[in-house]
Amino acid sequence: MAKLRVKITVRLFTDEKCFGPGVAELLHRVDECHSLRAAAISMEMAYSKAWTIIHNMEQRLGFPVLEVKIGGKNGGGATVTPEARQILEAYERYCRRINEYAEGVFQEEFAFLES
Amino acid sequence: MAKLRVKITVRLFTDEKCFGPGVAELLHRVDECHSLRAAAISMEMAYSKAWTIIHNMEQRLGFPVLEVKIGGKNGGGATVTPEARQILEAYERYCRRINEYAEGVFQEEFAFLES
DNA sequence: TACGGTTATACTATTTGAAATATCACGGCT
């Protein structure tokens, strides 16, 4: 049969989902762009969607994820708060470790497919 | 902040997605009910949806997942083929191992949340 | 032969979610 691959998705929940691959990617890019709008555009996402994602996340986490400046030099901008960055980094380390482990276990459990 | 939990989703792909939590659950119940219809009803899923899921899966995997009998005693029925059962069991073992590992690592990486 | 319970499949409706659009507020810069 066709070769099988595996994909693992990690999501964090409080009551509702509040952190997943999309949010992580978005925050990562805000960190680079210093702007939510630029971050959204760079991943071909509508600004309104990016804003909603961040908004929901803040509601569910209960603390601000972005520190925001409206108007002024360059029109304003956004940066990731230290608390959010801490979670982001933990999430990324966590995913990396899970995926490394999962790779090896996959070889074991699905070895029979090779025969 | 609110207590964080983690959920990990495992999906298998050939070219497209062909195996995930939904399919696993469904096959599991077919195994118990010896009927696709009964399995679907038992998880409050429309038969047509269950059938579509199985159908797609068979297309993508390239071999039959259910052995089917139409008409006759009890009207017919369905059983999981040995090949499919092998994948199902491997998938379930795999998920169990990933989740056990993930639990421990989560404590490590997100320990700072307790402070 | 009619019935009952199953699989098979198409078609329609509904719900959900994403995407796009439209305003507005803000505050340096020119």
Added chain:
DNA sequence: AGCCGTGATATTTCAAATAGTATAACCGTA
């Protein structure tokens, strides 16, 4: 004062996933 680029929201449109309905084929059993 007016422009520009940003963030903040609500509204509307569109697409896709999901759910539900309908109908036919099949074949033991009564």
